[in-house]
Amino acid sequence: MTQPRRIHDIAHARAGDKGNTSNVSVWVYDPKDYPLLKRQLTADRIKRSFPKLFTGAVTRYEMDDLHGLNFVMLDALEGGVNTSLNLDSHGKSFSYLILGLPIED
């Protein structure tokens, strides 16, 4: 089997918005990949990867029993759904932005 290359190969995700705050929950398909996910997706990496987009604090919550992580990004939606000029004003596609991150060695 080939090595997984992106987070998308081991996990699925959904994004939500409230005001100017976005959250993305990320869940591994196979529980054995959960430690890898936790090492790969730190709050710091999310913030570092998209500094222009996630200008506010990024917080990670862990759901160890269900093998998922929840990322909360403050000030991430260009003011929120009612003021953003982004085509995706809700930030719905942020789930796949994060799933697109490469799995690093």
Place this chain on the structure above:
Amino acid sequence: MTDSIRIGCGAGFSSDRLGPAVDLAQRGALDYLVFECIGERTMAFGHRDRMLDPNRGYNPQLGARMRGVLAHCAANNTGIITNMGVANPRAAAELTIRIARELGLLGLKVACVEGDDVTDLIDGDTAFMDHPGAVKDVALRMVGANVYLGVDALLPALRAGADVVIAGRIADPALFLAPLVHRFGWALDDWPLLGRGTLAGHLMECGMQITGGYYADPGFKDVPRLADCGFPIAEVSPNGDFIVTKLDDTGGFVTPGTVKEQLLYEVHDPSSYLTPDVTADFRKVAIAQDAPDRVRVTGASGRARPDKLKVTVGFDGGYLGEGGVSYAGPNARARAELAADVVRQRLTRANGFGGDLRIDLVGLNALHATAETAYATSEDIRLRVAVRSTERDDVDFMLWEVESLLCCGPAGGGGYRGQVTPCVVTHSTLIDRDRVRPTYEIFVA
């Protein structure tokens, strides 16, 4: 599980589908059918509609939905609970009564719940919780303010025997929690129970987002018969444990994966999901597949409800204009980038142009452009220009400039389209619970 209650979700947002709701009304053997139809934007649009016509301001699909489900619900003894009243629950109830009479459902009791409109309690000094400053600092016209009400606003109407309860701004999970509290007699300070019922409501409130909608990712998450996806049903036990399921003959599926994605949808700290009714705690939730399309959810808990209630204040935000032209084939990216440069130069040079401007290259970097991620070497790119302004002239001027690219811009541009959308702006604040007084009135068909 004969003593459990079956609650279906007939809409998870204002424009949700009608057919799957009719399926549930007809064949769901439901005790209650809930329609959740308000977002931050739709609430403010409801106020705008009501300002233009005092008989409007409720969900535009209310009539179609009631015509579709009312007779089935009456025949099957299924109660209806909804926030489709948006900014005008009274007018929504009156329309529902008229439809009930047309359908011959004489004697049907329809309640309107009011008291969420707290516009009169908001003044210039009202400070925001999510934004610097106060109402007076916003250079826009306020259209209305609504407090998120909880189950205590819905229970009197249910106890009075209403067959249909129509409210405005109710916290989404409370639409589902209210019939549980009503039927099971849960105490309003039994926080763990209210936490479990709130989780049931939270999972149900977005309709198909738990039955396979918004989940499919071909080759990774394949969803059966997505085009015929069904709305969800919760079978809730008196102890608050519940099963999420759907009608057998509908498309989609219910799996631990669909439940997990919805579990944290629009949730920040899983230990503290705030509603007017409880501070719900989802940290120890357990999810198990009992049978195909039957997922058991247990383990939520809760702590005391917050002292203050959240209020959404809506403002008239003017207009969003969006115009576009497409470029394809060799060197498409360079031609689209040149077009963007021309538009930017001409708009920013123009006298008195005051809107916020954004230019995207769709197919290259539109959605994730601000993340500085550009993927493609696409040769099929759409220039998209967006302007937001309180002045209609700014928006119309931008659209004119974009359309002029057809003869004045780079080579090979085609497919101009332009549109103007009215906008609202919303901010949140908090209000003391004791200043809010929900009321209800029952109309009989």
